[in-house]
Each structure stands twice: as C-alpha cells, then as structure tokens.
Amino acid sequence: AQRVTQPEKLLSVFKGAPVELKCNYSYSGSPELFWYVQYSRQRLQLLLRHISRESIKGFTADLNKGETSFHLKKPFAQEEDSAMYYCALMYFGNEKLTFGTGTRLTIIP
C-alpha cells in the first residue's frame, strides 16, 4: 500500500536560514510526488510537483528513488513561507492523492 511519511509535525526556522521539510514514501511502482501548501486562512493549493522540476517561490524538491524521499528545500527562509505543508503521492493513471500528515513550518523573524 502506498504511504507518505512526514516525520516532523512542527518545524521552526529563522528567517534567512535554510529550510528542509522531509517526506518519505512507500510505493512499489513509479509514483508522482507533490507538495501542497496551506497558508493561514487559505485553501490547500499545489506548490510543486516533481515531474515539472521547477522552482516555486524558491522551493525545490528532488525525487530520490533510492531513498524513497521527496524532501522540500529552500536556501533562505522568508516569513511568508510560514504555512502547513503536505507531501502527497499519486500513481500514474490514477488521480487519487495520498497525503502525509503535514508539517507546520514557522519562520521566526
């Protein structure tokens, strides 16, 4: 069965410091991985997906199939990055998203 694990429920980082939100997954095939974000009083929205290999708001995420990880990284945290972040998995041809439990990121000014 597919599963997504986000080991940190809470993460606090100083403004300007690097950020890394961890995500590990278990799935036997070739999944598609995503990061979704929910800012305060806003709805859940897509931040980035691994197939597009793009950087959004300075965030990047590399899919490591050997370690089954998809960690989200940003070199210099900004206050507006404070939000709830969810890692999610989907397998090709099926639009069901399997979410992790989320990490609440707080950027300390």
Place this chain on the structure above:
Amino acid sequence: ETGVTQSPTHLIKTRGQQVTLRCSSQSGHNTVSWYQQALGQGPQFIFQYYREEENGRGNFPPRFSGLQFPNYSSELNVNALELDDSALYLCASSLHSRASGEQYFGPGTRLTVT
C-alpha cells in the same frame, strides 16, 4: 475563472443522522474528488467522480456515497453518522488527465457529529 466552492461551511449533526455536502467544481474541470481531513491529519481520499461515475474509492464504508451531476458539481452523502465522522470534508476538482495531478481544493465543510 470560478474556484471550487463548498456548502455548507459548517454543520452539526447527531449520531445516526444523514448529511449531504455539496461541491461546485472549478470552471472547465470535469473530475471531483472528496477527502476527509480529521484534526491533525492529512486529507484522506474518499472517492472520485468523473463523467458522473465513481472513478476510484478509498478505504471508506458504503455509507459514504456520492453523486456527480452533468454540470460536474458533486454531492457527498454520509448515512448513519458516527462520532468519528467529525472532520473537515474537502472537495477538489481537476481536469481528468493521465499526466495531471494538480487538484484545486475548496475551502471545506466542517462537520461535527454529536
């Protein structure tokens, strides 16, 4: 472009009752997925509707059922409510595509079962 809307915003029901939640998909989207998000958890997939047919179901009992209408809006029905059904119910719409994955979420309906 109109975003995903859900109604009602909040709902309080008694154990054993039935509830219907509604979702209007984003303009141009033909697929609707429903998720249950319990407190402190990530969203859990309930089911998905495409072309008015159920197109995948998560690990939820049959008392969770749904509909999709020709205009792509959708309903989630839950019968015989249990206390554990208290959660935020999220609707997400998308354009059915094998290379997709981006889902647009509504604000959710907060259901409390007492």
